[in-house]
Amino acid sequence: MSLRTVLLGLVLALIALFAALNWPAIVAPTEIYLLVAQTQAPLGLVLLGLLALEAVVFLTYIAVMQAQRLTELRRLVHEAREQRELAEKAEASRYTELRQWLKQELSMLRQDVSTVSGEVVAQTRRLDEGLRQALSDSGNSLAAALGEIEDKLDRRALAAADPTAPTDTAR
Numbered sequence: 001m002s003l004r005t006v007l008l009g010l011v012l013a014l015i016a017l018f019a020a021l022n023w024p025a026i027v028a029p030t031e032i033y034l035l036v037a038q039t040q041a042p043l044g045l046v047l048l049g050l051l052a053l054e055a056v057v058f059l060t061y062i063a064v065m066q067a068q069r070l071t072e073l074r075r076l077v078h079e080a081r082e083q084r085e086l087a088e089k090a091e092a093s094r095y096t097e098l099r100q101w102l103k104q105e106l107s108m109l110r111q112d113v114s115t116v117s118g119e120v121v122a123q124t125r126r127l128d129e130g131l132r133q134a135l136s137d138s139g140n141s142l143a144a145a146l147g148e149i150e151d152k153l154d155r156r157a158l159a160a161a162d163p164t165a166p167t168d169t170a171r
Helices: 003-021 043-161
Strands: 029-033 038-042
Touching: 003 043, 029 043, 038 043
Parallel strands: none
Antiparallel strands: 029 038
């Protein structure tokens, strides 16, 4: 129980106790002046009735305010739920867009890597062929040079063995 409920109950109990203790005075008839007439009635009972009527009006007012607050709260909860759903949908669409962008970027990177690797392979083949050709040319040049050296050595060996043979010194 809340403190307000306890205080309200205590005030009502005190009013009831006061009315019970002063009941003979409350129900004693007296002359009451109304705006347009005059009558005999128990003034205490009239005032007690007006107090009860005021309490009923006050409690009705509180109940209406509480109902309005609950209605407003339900509306706000509903709006918050809708906003949360919209935010979740937006977040999901952002994830989808990010996923598509990443796929596109990865595809472009694969394409670039494929192109570059193709170019590297082609360039490597060209360099390999060039190196093979250079090695072949170098080997042929070396073989030709060795052949010439061998020829010269053979001719010198022949010349040394046969001094009368003509020597080709121009080479």
